[in-house]
Amino acid sequence: QKEVEQNSGPLSVPEGAIASLNCTYSDRGSQSFFWYRQYSGKSPELIMFIYSNGDKEDGRFTAQLNKASQYVSLLIRDSQPSDSATYLCAVWPNGQNFVFGPGTRLSVLP
């Protein structure tokens, strides 16, 4: 069974710090990787996707992918209280449907 694992948290960081969210996946054939942010009571919102090994930056967000280690991470620089949410890692195994991790709850403390 294809699995995606994340630390459930909560992960607490002070305002202005770097938040690091981690995700591991079991299917070596996975090709595409996504990070969603979900505020309490709301639907998931796509914030980053990455297909190639290495880093991809978008504003304060950086996604990092290491296919050899089957590991993908999301860094949030200069964390703000508005970043407090649950972050879902999603993996698209080649030719299959999305597999979502259980999510990591992030709390940014003012």
Place this chain on the structure above:
Amino acid sequence: NAGVTQTPKFQVLKTGQSMTLQCAQDMNHNSMYWYRQDPGMGLRLIYYSASEGTTDKGEVPNGYNVSRLNKREFSLRLESAAPSQTSVYFCATTLTDTYEQYFGPGTRLTVT
């Protein structure tokens, strides 16, 4: 553009009752999905439709049926609701070439 819309937003059913959750998209995407989200379990795929006229089972299809009415609409039916189907249900669409997925606002369903 409304994106992905879902109705109703909230619903309370008694065990054994039936209902249909509606989903519509104006993004012209081919693929549509139904997920359920339970605390601590992430999103689990119920059914999906890769294109108009096709539907396939996901991870947790038991107790559900779907209809892809046209390219815009994808409905989820509970024929005989059970308390285990208490959950938040999300509809989503996916861009074919990048697999970016966009979610509707969700339906909170309680079965008593």
